[in-house]
Structures are given as structure tokens and as C-alpha cells.
Amino acid sequence: MTNPNNVSLNLSHALEFIDGHALNIPTITLLDQNGQLIEGASNVDLDKETALKIYDTMRFIRLLDERMQAAQRQGRISFYMQCLGEEAAVTASAAALKPQDMIMAQYREQAALAYRGFTLEQFMNQMFSNEKDLGKGRQMPIHYGSNELNYLTISSPLGTQIPQATGYAYGQKLKHIDAKTGELSSQIDAVTICYFGEGAASEGDFHAGLNMAAVHGSPVIFFARNNGYAISTPADEQFKGDGIAARGVGYGIKTIRVDGGDAIAVYAATQLARDIASKNGEPVLIESIAYRLGAHSTSDDPTGYRSKDEEAQFRNNCPIERFKKWLVNQGWLDLAEDEAVKEKLREDILNALKVAEKVAKPPLEDLISDVYDTPIPALQKQYDALKEHILQHPQAYPSTAGRIK
């Protein structure tokens, strides 16, 4: 019989509603807090080189975050967002990808970019909006982008990257479609990962993006970072269902939920997800469960909406410490060396900051160059007005006024 409704027609005679949490979705965790693999946990293929690169990246991001949070408080940069508590989720997922895979992130995923090889100088140049910044100083701090590293520039409006990822990944798949049969002719060589928070998943774009990816078979790994809060809004004021994972199932997308504080579980789940996306040409959803340990951003003060007790409950579950203990247990990391590297990194970060803050700001004309082939009249008009204003008040714009031609 044909099935025009496209449902599993499991006829029943019991008049019962299904509970929204009926699936009881498990959270995959493989590593305990003492850095021991949990008995009976699935085998994980994580080699020493990759494991150490994951650790190096997490350690670097933690130190960079600490320094730049302080730099914002000193008035040296205007804004910052830390990855605190989610370093394992972001780094280990990025580590399971191939360099040619596209990363479409939200903004708290600086660790994915660092894993790809974005340099300390590049981070600093972006945050100081100087003339060496790849984005020509046109974005707020932490809105990174790198063409070379396949990292789409961050957009502030939430959720925009979700339907974009669906469309981009569909394009990645099209290259492997046999024109005659319409079937996949080979494994898809480059897929897309799309990161977003559970707050962004409340946007309409989330639903449009996921449904379209499922129906058209876009090879996207949707990576939902459920960290408990969308700025001050706790998750239980955002949705009633079983997290974001239940929605993946609803859209007919293969879904897994992982302990986002467990780098090994995240790595294994993302490897599997990449495999499914690239071999089958279909989307996959990973929901990472971690706690946003820091404030939302430097503009936020969490004491207004959550207790110190709640924060303390999670403070001891450091994802970096947990992974570090495993590395030490493996005999792959020496604690004294680790401390020495941290000291050196702190110095390097401070030195890079001091250099980047002295680099000249981009010339004013960069504001509108290469946005359009030739600036549209409305943009040109705004530019001319801005230029005139700066020339009238040069003392208020010391870094720009002197460079106006």
C-alpha cells in the first residue's frame, strides 16, 4: 500500500497520547571525572597526536579567554565572549572533522578556529580591529572568519548560519550526484558542521534549516551546544520538549546526545556523525550538554539570574582537567611540562596583545570597499557624511582622522 502521509502507520486500539519525553534520549559519556574510560564504554579511536592537539587547543583557548576577558575590563577591547566550560565540546568536535569541511559557527566556537590553525596574531588582530585583521576591522571582536581555514565569518543575528549550512552542504553534495541517476556517485569529500546554542534553536531559522536539510539530504552536522542559558533565559523557559535532540528525531534526522564536558565522547560522536553525513548524504544532529560557566559575554552579569551555588555545582567539572587526567593516565602528558607551557603561553598571549593594540586601524575607506563592486549610492552617502563628521571632530577619532585622504 502506498503511504501518502509519510508516517509509520502503526495502528493501535489504545487511546493514549505520547509524552514529549517518551524517547528518554541517553547522554553518551565515556570518560569519568578522574580521567578513566568508563567500563563497558564503546571503543574510541583517538590517537596520541590528535589527543594532544585537542588538549593544546583547549589549554590555549582557556588562557586566551582569561587574558581577553581581563583586556576588556581594562578597556583595551570593546567586547569578549568566553568558551568557558564548553572547550571540550567545541574542540573535540572540530578535531573529528577534515580540514576541507566547512565550519559555520555561532560565536562561542573560537576553539574550533584555533584547532584549524588560526594564529594568535590573527586572533589579536581581529579583536583589536586593526589593519591586519582579515575582516578589515568591520566586525565586533570575536566575530572571526577565515576563508583559508573554511570558517564562515560569524553573524551576530542568531541562527542565520543554520539554513545557510543546509544550503551550503547541499552544494557540497551536488558535486557527488550522478546527473543520470540522481544518486550519490561517490562519498562526499567535504561536509559542513553548524554550531549553535539551544537559544538559537528557538529561532524559526532552526526549524526551516533542519527540515530542509532532512528532506533534501544535506550533509550537515548540526551541533547544538545546550549550555543551559540563552544570556539570562534558562533552558526551561525556552522549551518543554526533551532538549534539542528530540527535535532532531522529529525532523527524521539521526540524532545523538553527548556529555559536552567529555572530549572523548564528543570526538567519537562527531566522527560517527561525519561518517554518516559524508557516506549517506544526510544531516545528523549532535546535542552537547555542558554548562556555560562564564557570563554570556562581557556585557552580562549572571549574578542577576543564577546563584553562586548553581555555578559552584559545575565549577569542579572542568572539561580540560578531565581530559588532562586521561592524558596523564595514558602517559602522554607531563604535568611539570604542562605548567611550563602554560607560563610561556601566557607570556606569548600578552606580547601578541601588546603588538596588536599598537597596529594602526584600517583606513576609513576600507569600511565600504569590497562590500559591493562599487559602493551603492546610499552607502557612499553614509560614508561621505561619516568622513565629514570625523574631519570636524578629529580629536574624537584619533586613530582614524589622521589617515583620511
Ligand SMILES: Cc1ncc(C[n+]2csc(CCOP(=O)(O)OP(=O)(O)O)c2C)c(N)n1
Ligand atoms: C535574532 C537575534 N535575537 C537576539 C539576539 C541577542 N542574543 C545574542 S546571543 C543570545 C543568546 C543565545 O543563546 P544560545 O544560542 O543558547 O548560545 P550561547 O550564548 O548560550 O552560547 C541572544 C538572545 C541576537 N543576536 N539575534
